[in-house]
Structures are given as C-alpha cells and as structure tokens.
Amino acid sequence: MMKLRWQYLKTQIHRMLMRFPVLFLVTILLLGAICGLAWAQFTAGKDEEDFQSLARQKVSVAVVGDTSESYLGIGIYAVEHMDSSRFSVNFIDCTEEEARAMLEAEEVEAYLLIPEGFLDAVTTAENKPVTLVIGGNQGGIGVELVRELADMVSRVLTSSQTAIYTLVDVEANYGRNAYDSKDVTQINLRYFDVILSREEMYQKETVESVRTLSRIEYYACAGVVLFLLLWGLNGTLLLTKRDFSLPKLIRTRGVGAVSQVTAELFAYSLVLLLCLALCVGGLLFGLSKAGVSFSLPGPSESAPSFLLGLFPLVFSMAALQYFLCQLSDNPIVTLLVTLLVSLVLGYLSGCFYFLSYFPKEVQELQVYLPTGMQVNLLQSAFLEKDAAFCIKGLTGYTFLFWLCSVLIRGYRLKK
Amino acid sequence: MKRITLWFLLLEKRLFKKPLFLAVLLLIPLMVLSLRSMATKETGILSIYLYEEPAEDPTLSESHDLIFLPLLEAGGLLHFEITEDKEAALEAVAKAEADALWVLPADLTAQLARYLQGRGKAPITIYSREETVYLTLAREKMYGLLHELLAQEAAIQQMSLVRDFRKVDKTELRLLYYDLLESNRIPNNLVRVTHLDDADFIGVREGRNYLAGPLRGILALLILLTGFAVTLFFLQDKEAGILDWMPISHKNVFPLLFLLTGVGDAAIVSYAALYVSGAFTTAATELPLMILYIFCVCGFCLLLSRLLPNIWFFGATIPVWLLACLILTPIFIDVSGFPLIQYLLPPYYYLNALHNPLMGQRMLLYAVVVCAAGVCLGRLPRRQ
Structure with a gap:
C-alpha cells in the first residue's frame, strides 16, 4: 500500500512536471510583464521625484486658454515652478483639440478650460468658471488629486476676491477709492507674495521613526503575492478534476482521500516553488550581472535562506488554490472562484493599493487573511521583524485548506 | 433560428446545473455591495x-x-x-x-x-x-x-499702512471690515468639474471614493475571465469529441454561441451589480456598452482559441492576459505608453468608452473585427 502511495505521488509530480515548460513560460511572461513595468518606472526617472511622477503621483494637466494675454500665464508658471507644486502638477499649454486628444490618450489626467476674459471677469467679480474636464476612467487617485487641487485654487481665488471687495467697501466708507489709490494693486501683489511663499508658514519637523517599508519594498512584497495569486489560475487547469474514475480505483487499493490530496498538493507546491525559485534566482543573477547593488531581506541575506523563508508562503498559497479547485469539477466555476477570491483577497491585503488607504476595519482584518499574512511575512523579512505570528497563521491555514480538500475529496470518492 | 435557440438554451441548462456557478454569479453583487459599503467608511490615502x-x-x-x-x-x-x-x-x-x-x-x-x-x-x-x-x-x-484668513488679515494690515487710516482706530477698522465681509462673500465656484463627453454635466458621476473606483473594472475583468473559462470548457468538449456530431456548416458559428451563454450570464449579473454599485450612469449608456462588451469578449476569446487551439497553451496564457488587464487598463491605475497591447484588451475599450464616444466607436470596430476574425479563422483548413 505504501508503495502505491509513493507511486501516486511520483505520478502526480511527473504529471505536474510534464506541464512545467508551459507553466514556466507563463511564469516568465508574468514576471516579464511585472519587471517591464517596474523597469519603465525606474529607468525613466533619474531621481526619487521623477520616479514618483512616473508612479502616477505627479499629475499632468493640460491648460486651454490664452495664457499669454494676462497674468494668467504668470500664475500658471508660478503654480508649476514655485516651491511645492512642481512636485505634484505638470501643466501643458495647448489648444482644446490637443487637450481633448491628450485626455483621450490618457496622457493627461484632466484639462482646464479657461474662458476668454477670465481674469477681467475675476477682477470685476463676475466669475466665469474655469472648467476642469476629466476623462472617462474610474475615479482613480490621479483624478481625485486634480479635483482637490482645483478646489484649493478656486478657494484661494474666491477668498482673495472676497477680501479685496471688502477692502474696497471699507475704504469707500471712509471716502477713499481703493482702485484710484492703487490699494487694490498693492493688495494683489501682497497676495501673490503670500501665495508664493506659503511653505514658509510651516515649520517642518522630521520624526525619527522605526524602520518602515519604502514604496518599492512595499510593492515588491505585494507584487510577489499578486504574482502567486494570478499564477494560481494555472492551477485550475492542473487541479480541477472532471473524471474521478482513477481516484476511485486507487481508493479501493488503499490510497484514500488523505493520501491523494497530500500527494497532489505536494506536487503542486513543488511546481509553484520551482517556478518561484527560478524566477527569484534569475532575477538575482540578472541584477548581479547588471551590476545593480541589492541586499536580500533576512538575517543571512543569502538566496537559499531567502527561499527557505518563502516555504510557508508557497505552501499556504498552494493549499488555498488547491482547495478552491476542489470546490467544483467544472473549470469555468473553479476559474471564476479562483479569480474572484484572488481579486478580493489581493485587494483587501493591499496588493493593489497601500493598506493604509483602507478603513481601519479592513486594516485589522488584513492581519488575519491568508494573503495578508503572506504579505506581512515578506514585509517582516525586509523589516527584520519577528514573523512567528504569520508563520503560525499560514501553517494553520495550510492545514485548514488541506483538511477541507480532504473532506471534499472523501465526499467525491464516496459519491 | 429555432435550432440556435434550442442549442443556446441547452448550453445554458448545462451551466445552470452547476450550483456553484450560480453561487459565484450571486457572489458578484455581494462583492460589489461590500466594496461599496467599505468605500463609505472613513478612509484616505x-x-x-x-x-x-x-x-x-x-x-x-x-x-x-x-x-x-x-x-x-x-x-x-x-x-x-x-x-x-x-x-x-x-x-x-x-x-x-x-x-x-x-x-x-x-x-x-x-x-x-x-x-x-x-x-x-x-x-x-x-x-x-x-x-x-x-x-x-x-x-x-x-x-x-x-x-481666507491670510487674505483678510493682509487686507486689514494694508489699510492700516495707508496714511488716510492712520488716525482711524484699528479695532474700529477691523470690526467694520468683518461687518462688511459677509456681504462681499463670493462662493467657491470658480472651478467646475465636468466629464469629457458631457459638457453640460457638472459634478462627479462615478463613486467619488477611490476604493469603489475599480468596481467597474473588476466586473469587466470577471466577464472576461468567464469568457476564458467558457472557451476552456469548449476546447475540452471539442477535445473529447462531444461536438463531432455537429454539421460542418454550423461548426464555425457554434463556438460564438457557446461563448455567449456563459459570458452573457456573467454580463447580466455584472450589469445588475453595476446598477446597485452606485457607479451606474444611465441605461441608455450602460446597456449598449455592455452588449458591445459581451461581443468584444466573445470575439477576443474566440480569436485566441483559434490561435491557441491547445487547451494547455490557451489556459496558460490566461494569467498573463489578466495581469495585462490589471496593469494596462484603467482599473486600479492609469498607465499609458503601451497602446499596442492596450488596444488588444477588451476591458480597455469598455472602461474608456463610458465617457469617450470615440472609444465607443473603436469598441464597435474591435467587436466586429475580433468576431469576424474568430469565425473566419475557423473556416481555414487545419493541417492534419
């Protein structure tokens, strides 16, 4: 009986390895896509600021309107180049057709349509609103940033207007014409001065912090988990069983649900680990050949110990995916379930957005999610923190998914 | 036509016999509602x-x-x-x-x-x-x-510096200024937000919260994945010889019908989910877009299955397509600069066409091209 179990395990490993070339090709394609995007982000930016702009933090806004005629051009130049704004907004002067084309091509987040005689209207309080045209995409962070900035600009302009007209009224009360006396010009210049030097209002103190993850480190951890989650879609083809005649046959020879599930799960984990190891190894080799300096997370900073540290992550992920594939014998259903679960878990675990962007309840929940623990395990390697909780949790999840799979297989074998 | 309807219903029956398939479809609106409720909680970047x-x-x-x-x-x-x-x-x-x-x-x-x-x-x-x-x-x-405070204070200080006001009591000047301030107050209305396709609309049509922003994209992705899954199912049936009885004249169109069943079901549920999500615009906009998207997805999957008829190769490329959609279509982030790949992906058209009529036309063209190419490639004789 023991021999038959070994035989089944070897068959499963053989079955998985038969598909390995295709799976590995996909792995390379997936990795290539992720690395290509990351490479584009890194190489295009010379420094951290440029990198951040490429990470869609710097917002590009097209400006339509005659900016040469009045102070408007100066204002836009000032907002673009002076102090803090140059890190967040990039204005592009163009015609409406060009702006529309750029927005359609997603080269800009939005465009500003400045009406003719805008400044004259502002000076006479007959405000002609500036139109901020946004594209048709989802309410992403870039568009929200533009909205916030537009609101701030509008607020600054209207509160300046209010203050100036009140000054004119007060002076009129004392029989003085604020326009003739150039008081309005003076106060306008004063406002320019105040706006341009607004950063001087703040005394900035840097807080000595505990070691936290950089953006790149954070996305590296999230990227590994996302990669494994998506890789799991391959598993649906490998693991979804439509024909149970062989499992039923070997059950009569003593290889029951426990042995079958253990053998299949082990073989699948092995392929997953192999793909990940080859990717990590390839990446490290490529980086070292390219002369890029890096240090691996973990106490020994060596590739084998790093990969050893990934064991709980790989086995728990394999167990999760294996379990999902046992839920149905229909590949449509297992594919849909796997994607749905992968997207929801990936989303809630901070693989798409920073976890700090989510409500507190989600942040608290993330710690207990299997994918959350996987992300946290990787992060703790970077932060050199104790990962005992994550390892215990992932071991527990691996056992739970294995147990559920055994129960489902047992039920199927008896049917 | 009668035969096609019968096939369609039989294929649907086959799908609906799987209770988990129904459960997954019902999970979609549930997921949308959960995301919507999460987006209403206090949060920020x-x-x-x-x-x-x-x-x-x-x-x-x-x-x-x-x-x-x-x-x-x-x-x-x-x-x-x-x-x-x-x-x-x-x-x-x-x-x-x-x-x-x-x-x-x-x-x-x-x-x-x-x-x-x-x-x-x-x-x-x-x-x-x-x-x-x-x-x-x-x-x-x-x-x-x-x-606002700085502007007021600067105006008061400005007046205090003027020779005419040097004899005026500072407190009196300040009080008068604040008295007149309210009557001069100008509302914060200098910037109005509008969408590309609708200059008359002012405001925000989509759910404002960035957490609910990816909803439409996730639904589009689920429909695409259903397309992939149905194609796998079809290739499996084909490999098993289940479709061998079919007359040759129908063999090229049948896969499209096969695809329409599962993709149609997912699209109907996604449409309903979109309706309750808060991101729904108008039926006149959403319905044609969804119908067009169904054909885009079916055509794309059909064409891909013609180019990669091996079930393993086809299945193995699914994660790559999904990753491409996640990164290169505006679901979570807007990435530009990869137009050749982006124009291959159905969700790219669907997500952009909502507020961009030009993209709607391109979507129509895309649907026609991929469906026609998928059907035509099926007519080509295969090497034995």
Missing part, C-alpha cells in the same frame, strides 16, 4: 492628526473652528483626525500608524497676523517621517482654508 496648541486665553479655539472642522467635513482623499494627545500622535507618526501631525495655534488669527508682519516664527508645525507628494497636497488643502 493619508492619515493626518490635527492638534491645537492651547493659547493663553483658554476660550480661544480658532484652529479647531476655522481649519479642523472644515477639513473634517471636506472628506476626499485625505483622512484627518483631531487629537488632544500630542505625544500619542507623535508616536503614531513615528510608528507609521499616521502620516503626519499638524500643530496649529488656538489663537490662529493673531499668529497669522504676526507672520504677515514678518514677526515671530512659522505659525504651523508639521511633524512627519518624510516629505511626500501627498503630504504636499494635504498642505495645499489646508492652505486653501488658511488663505
């Missing part, structure tokens, strides 16, 4: 503590009333929280539990007046671990509120 430094006069609380409360009411991308424990807030910043701590004086107006006169230190203290673009944005948001 930055978490900032606000602390008011007590003034000599304990009744003064200008920062709280003039800055903190408007910031809390404004909502948006930034999450603000008022704190009364400065040390705990500083610790939270150090532990990366919050991004910054802003300390403002209770006698804000007086401090700003001193700042404008060039006397005294900077009135506001900002504690943070590092400088980021989002923190800069947060300061700009605060500046929008501070500027």
Whole structure:
C-alpha cells in the first residue's frame, strides 16, 4: 500500500512536471510583464521625484486658454515652478483639440478650460468658471488629486476676491477709492507674495521613526503575492478534476482521500516553488550581472535562506488554490472562484493599493487573511521583524485548506 | 433560428446545473455591495492628526473652528483626525500608524497676523517621517482654508499702512471690515468639474471614493475571465469529441454561441451589480456598452482559441492576459505608453468608452473585427 502511495505521488509530480515548460513560460511572461513595468518606472526617472511622477503621483494637466494675454500665464508658471507644486502638477499649454486628444490618450489626467476674459471677469467679480474636464476612467487617485487641487485654487481665488471687495467697501466708507489709490494693486501683489511663499508658514519637523517599508519594498512584497495569486489560475487547469474514475480505483487499493490530496498538493507546491525559485534566482543573477547593488531581506541575506523563508508562503498559497479547485469539477466555476477570491483577497491585503488607504476595519482584518499574512511575512523579512505570528497563521491555514480538500475529496470518492 | 435557440438554451441548462456557478454569479453583487459599503467608511490615502496648541486665553479655539472642522467635513482623499494627545500622535507618526501631525495655534488669527508682519516664527508645525507628494497636497488643502484668513488679515494690515487710516482706530477698522465681509462673500465656484463627453454635466458621476473606483473594472475583468473559462470548457468538449456530431456548416458559428451563454450570464449579473454599485450612469449608456462588451469578449476569446487551439497553451496564457488587464487598463491605475497591447484588451475599450464616444466607436470596430476574425479563422483548413 505504501508503495502505491509513493507511486501516486511520483505520478502526480511527473504529471505536474510534464506541464512545467508551459507553466514556466507563463511564469516568465508574468514576471516579464511585472519587471517591464517596474523597469519603465525606474529607468525613466533619474531621481526619487521623477520616479514618483512616473508612479502616477505627479499629475499632468493640460491648460486651454490664452495664457499669454494676462497674468494668467504668470500664475500658471508660478503654480508649476514655485516651491511645492512642481512636485505634484505638470501643466501643458495647448489648444482644446490637443487637450481633448491628450485626455483621450490618457496622457493627461484632466484639462482646464479657461474662458476668454477670465481674469477681467475675476477682477470685476463676475466669475466665469474655469472648467476642469476629466476623462472617462474610474475615479482613480490621479483624478481625485486634480479635483482637490482645483478646489484649493478656486478657494484661494474666491477668498482673495472676497477680501479685496471688502477692502474696497471699507475704504469707500471712509471716502477713499481703493482702485484710484492703487490699494487694490498693492493688495494683489501682497497676495501673490503670500501665495508664493506659503511653505514658509510651516515649520517642518522630521520624526525619527522605526524602520518602515519604502514604496518599492512595499510593492515588491505585494507584487510577489499578486504574482502567486494570478499564477494560481494555472492551477485550475492542473487541479480541477472532471473524471474521478482513477481516484476511485486507487481508493479501493488503499490510497484514500488523505493520501491523494497530500500527494497532489505536494506536487503542486513543488511546481509553484520551482517556478518561484527560478524566477527569484534569475532575477538575482540578472541584477548581479547588471551590476545593480541589492541586499536580500533576512538575517543571512543569502538566496537559499531567502527561499527557505518563502516555504510557508508557497505552501499556504498552494493549499488555498488547491482547495478552491476542489470546490467544483467544472473549470469555468473553479476559474471564476479562483479569480474572484484572488481579486478580493489581493485587494483587501493591499496588493493593489497601500493598506493604509483602507478603513481601519479592513486594516485589522488584513492581519488575519491568508494573503495578508503572506504579505506581512515578506514585509517582516525586509523589516527584520519577528514573523512567528504569520508563520503560525499560514501553517494553520495550510492545514485548514488541506483538511477541507480532504473532506471534499472523501465526499467525491464516496459519491 | 429555432435550432440556435434550442442549442443556446441547452448550453445554458448545462451551466445552470452547476450550483456553484450560480453561487459565484450571486457572489458578484455581494462583492460589489461590500466594496461599496467599505468605500463609505472613513478612509484616505493619508492619515493626518490635527492638534491645537492651547493659547493663553483658554476660550480661544480658532484652529479647531476655522481649519479642523472644515477639513473634517471636506472628506476626499485625505483622512484627518483631531487629537488632544500630542505625544500619542507623535508616536503614531513615528510608528507609521499616521502620516503626519499638524500643530496649529488656538489663537490662529493673531499668529497669522504676526507672520504677515514678518514677526515671530512659522505659525504651523508639521511633524512627519518624510516629505511626500501627498503630504504636499494635504498642505495645499489646508492652505486653501488658511488663505481666507491670510487674505483678510493682509487686507486689514494694508489699510492700516495707508496714511488716510492712520488716525482711524484699528479695532474700529477691523470690526467694520468683518461687518462688511459677509456681504462681499463670493462662493467657491470658480472651478467646475465636468466629464469629457458631457459638457453640460457638472459634478462627479462615478463613486467619488477611490476604493469603489475599480468596481467597474473588476466586473469587466470577471466577464472576461468567464469568457476564458467558457472557451476552456469548449476546447475540452471539442477535445473529447462531444461536438463531432455537429454539421460542418454550423461548426464555425457554434463556438460564438457557446461563448455567449456563459459570458452573457456573467454580463447580466455584472450589469445588475453595476446598477446597485452606485457607479451606474444611465441605461441608455450602460446597456449598449455592455452588449458591445459581451461581443468584444466573445470575439477576443474566440480569436485566441483559434490561435491557441491547445487547451494547455490557451489556459496558460490566461494569467498573463489578466495581469495585462490589471496593469494596462484603467482599473486600479492609469498607465499609458503601451497602446499596442492596450488596444488588444477588451476591458480597455469598455472602461474608456463610458465617457469617450470615440472609444465607443473603436469598441464597435474591435467587436466586429475580433468576431469576424474568430469565425473566419475557423473556416481555414487545419493541417492534419
């Protein structure tokens, strides 16, 4: 009986390895896509600021309107180049057709349509609103940033207007014409001065912090988990069983649900680990050949110990995916379930957005999610923190998914 | 036609015999509602503590009333929280539990007046671990509120400098200024937000919260994945010889019908989910778009199955397509610069066509091209 179990395990490993070339090709394609995007982000930016702009933090806004005629051009130049704004907004002067084309091509987040005689209207309080045209995409962070900035600009302009007209009224009360006396010009210049030097209002103190993850480190951890989650879609083809005649046959020879599930799960984990190891190894080799300096997370900073540290992550992920594939014998259903679960878990675990962007309840929940623990395990390697909780949790999840799979297989074998 | 309808219904029956398939379809609206409810919770891309430094006069609380409360009411991308424990807030910043701590004086107006006169230190203290673009944005948001006070104070100071007002009592001048301020107040209406396709619409049509933003994209992705899954099912049936009985004349169109069943079901459920998600615009916009998207997905999957008829190769490329969709279509982030790949992906058209009529036309063209190519490639003789 023991021999038959070994035989089944070897068959499963053989079955998985038969598909390995295709799976590995996909792995390379997936990795290539992720690395290509990351490479584009890194190489295009010379420094951290440029990198951040490429990470869609710097917002590009097209400006339509005659900016040469009045102070408007100066204002836009000032907002673009002076102090803090140059890190967040990039204005592009163009015609409406060009702006529309750029927005359609997603080269800009939005465009500003400045009406003719805008400044004259502002000076006479007959405000002609500036139109901020946004594209048709989802309410992403870039568009929200533009909205916030537009609101701030509008607020600054209207509160300046209010203050100036009140000054004119007060002076009129004392029989003085604020326009003739150039008081309005003076106060306008004063406002320019105040706006341009607004950063001087703040005394900035840097807080000595505990070691936290950089953006790149954070996305590296999230990227590994996302990669494994998506890789799991391959598993649906490998693991979804439509024909149970062989499992039923070997059950009569003593290889029951426990042995079958253990053998299949082990073989699948092995392929997953192999793909990940080859990717990590390839990446490290490529980086070292390219002369890029890096240090691996973990106490020994060596590739084998790093990969050893990934064991709980790989086995728990394999167990999760294996379990999902046992839920149905229909590949449509297992594919849909796997994607749905992968997207929801990936989303809630901070693989798409920073976890700090989510409500507190989600942040608290993330710690207990299997994918959350996987992300946290990787992060703790970077932060050199104790990962005992994550390892215990992932071991527990691996056992739970294995147990559920055994129960489902047992039920199927008896049917 | 009667035969096609019969086949269609039989294929549907085959799918609906799987209870888990129904369960998954029902899970979609549930997921959407959960995301929607999550998006209504207090959240932000930055978490900032606000602390008011007590003034000599304990009744003064200008920062709280003039800055903190408007910031809390404004909502948006930034999450603000008022704190009364400065040390705990500083610790939270150090532990990366919050991004910054802003300390403002209770006698804000007086401090700003001193700042404008060039006397005294900077009135506001900002504690943070590092400088980021989002923190800069947060300061700009605060500046929008501070500027109102600065503008008023600067105007009063300006008048005080004028020779004609030197004999006027400063308090009287200030009181008169504040008296007249309300009648001169101009509403904050200088910038109006509109969408590309609808110049008459002012406001925000999509769910404002960035957490609910990816909903439409996720639904589009689920429909695409259903297309992939149905194609796998079809290839499996084909390999097993289940479709061998079919007349040759129908063999090229049948896969499209096969695809329409599962993709149609997923699209109907996604449409319903979209309806309850809060991101739904109008039926006149959404329905044609969804129908067009169904054909885009079916055509894309059909064409791909013609090019990759091996079930393993086809299945193995699914994660790559999904990753491409996740990164290159505007679901979570907007990435431009890869037009050749982006124009291959059906969700790219669907997500952009909502507010961009040109993309709608391109979507129609895409659907026609991929469906026709998929059917035509099926007619080509295969090498034995």
